[in-house]
Amino acid sequence: MNTLSIKTVAERAAQASRDVALADTELKNRLLLALESGLVASTAELLAANGRDAEAARAGGMAEHMIDRLSLNESRVAELARAVAQVRALPDPVGEISDERVLDSGLEVSRLRIPLGLIAFICEARPGAVVEAGALCLKSGNGLIVKGGKEMAQTSAVLQKIFAEALAEAEVRPEAVTVLPSLGQDELKELLTLSETIDLVIPRGGEGLIRFVSEHSRIPVLKHFRGVCHLYVDQGADVDMALNLLVNGKTQRPSTCNSLECLLVHQDEAPAFLPLAGERLRELGVTLKADPAALEFLPQAEAAAADDWGREFLALTLAVKVVADFDAALEHIARCGSRHTEVIATRDKGRAGRFLRQVEAGCVMVNASSRLNDGGALGLGAEIGISTTRLHAYGPMGLRELTTTRFIVSGDGHLR
């Protein structure tokens, strides 16, 4: 990128992130407003750079769906500016006081919500994700260092300029958001060792990227891994509702991590439910991979292979299995689920409660579509990802998940 070492670049970002950490809500909102204006004002420049990136990527043989994610156009940029405005409108979590108590000794103890510090966001060629991450990090008082794919190098350079101008306008050191144009694998590895400087790494992209980052990072990593989401149709479930949850969960946007990958049906419901489901899904172009018991009711299905259980298809394909009972469904999910989103369709309150308590996932749902596991749909306002590990944050991560708390204590000369 230039002659500075990665370590120096990260240290400057960490220094500058102190400005954001100490900024009040009004200043952070002004900063986000400047970012919106900057996106709008620089649209032509951004699109020109992005066009060159997309052209080079196409010439280099990049897959069409990747080029789609890389490409911006006027309405997409306007949409990003609106996303920044939405983050601006969200309440500021920083500075919130909780768990206040006065101990018997008179010592006052509470927790103060504070930013995490400097966050490294490692993604592929997705300029939109960079803008969203920037808005969320700034509103939550964090600095951000972005490593995007080399396929978006020219776009990144313009984004860096837009962020820097917005920060400077709000009198925050521009290094608080540092968009690295590109980084070799060795430089990325070096970045991932800077545990004294960077507080959290968020990788976003394919499984390969996430594994690489997890493998090499000495900094805590918040993983957004695979989504192998199940819908279990319980004994006595409302068949129409279950059918709607299935169709919405599988077909509304099959390439997303909160789409359904596997249907489990109680054996008593299979004879009535499966033929209906099979017909609806066939009309919608879904390929079914069924276990022997389900195959009986699904003449159009293929036989499922052993590795179809726990598989993330990310396409119009669904594994289908008949289970003996509720416990067998739980057992299958425990073995094949990916701790992302799990759904039960049921009319039984007891089993609904057991499902919510016992099924291991960041988001567990009763009679609702898996597609609703999303920061926006669940009322968080926006999300930076969906964590599938239990430490720090589990499930969709909004502004609050980009902060932590520290203890603040006031006494009157209290001693031990």
Next chain:
Amino acid sequence: MNTLSIKTVAERAAQASRDVALADTELKNRLLLALESGLVASTAELLAANGRDAEAARAGGMAEHMIDRLSLNESRVAELARAVAQVRALPDPVGEISDERVLDSGLEVSRLRIPLGLIAFICEARPGAVVEAGALCLKSGNGLIVKGGKEMAQTSAVLQKIFAEALAEAEVRPEAVTVLPSLGQDELKELLTLSETIDLVIPRGGEGLIRFVSEHSRIPVLKHFRGVCHLYVDQGADVDMALNLLVNGKTQRPSTCNSLECLLVHQDEAPAFLPLAGERLRELGVTLKADPAALEFLPQAEAAAADDWGREFLALTLAVKVVADFDAALEHIARCGSRHTEVIATRDKGRAGRFLRQVEAGCVMVNASSRLNDGGALGLGAEIGISTTRLHAYGPMGLRELTTTRFIVSGDGHLR
């Protein structure tokens, strides 16, 4: 330990930890009661094994303060049983529902508090820490796998038996607490790669141990690093109170991480405060290492070397520095602090507030002794350590910090 691989041992512990995760409060309390009884009933056996460990350690040339930490006696075991009883009396964080809301669509969204899963506790030869970690993990619904130092191998074997019997009595699979008698460095490294099976690693011991674990772990690590704690005596502070905070923070138990290592004094207070402080600390046997400005008022002090700033003495030694003003104190703490505990003695509300907001540490205090940064003293009931990193938990970690939350969602056929 036996013919099973580390991986298999960890997988069995993870399986068994499901029993604890799903146990209700009453069952967990019964389990802890059985643990207390077991400790009391097996005291003789435990002391005999521990005596053999201590003898071997002494013959092997272990330092006396390490042998002290390794050694148990009757009153120490009784104290451990009481510590288990205290954990039993604490409220159970698991199952708590928070952040309940009903979205405009009627979708009900809330968070359910759940255990983290299986925790690995890596320590040196400290049997007491193992019992406390076991009690805290069980009450918070977690499984535990313990790797203690080889110097406590015989003690560990008896502890393993006591835990197993208590678990079996409560009909929980005994592998839910697995105390490994000892582990070679290669086996420990292997344990630290099992990120699919173990959810969190807590190392407790010297800096070398913590660095080794951080270096090799592929599992999230909660670090309890150095405590380089400062007391800043502000302009206009109550001199008597500041003196008491200083003496208590430095001398009450100097080997602990929440003891003071550095005194910062506002230049206007130095002429009055430092001679008094120097005299009191001299009487208490404290060696002072002062900067040139402080030396003027401290004839008995040595000149501080460059590496005395930010140094964890863990002994009756204190670095002393005169600062020009409040901002200089903040700047020194930002450069030399270790994010553990920082204290200001002040009468000024504005500066007290700024100190609480701006100083970076897991626990920031106004007019209270640094020695009060402790789970017990701050009202958490008990602690498993003091985290000096901001992710997941920051500051003293009690039962709640051994849990996380997941989203639970209930709808009526809600779709996206």
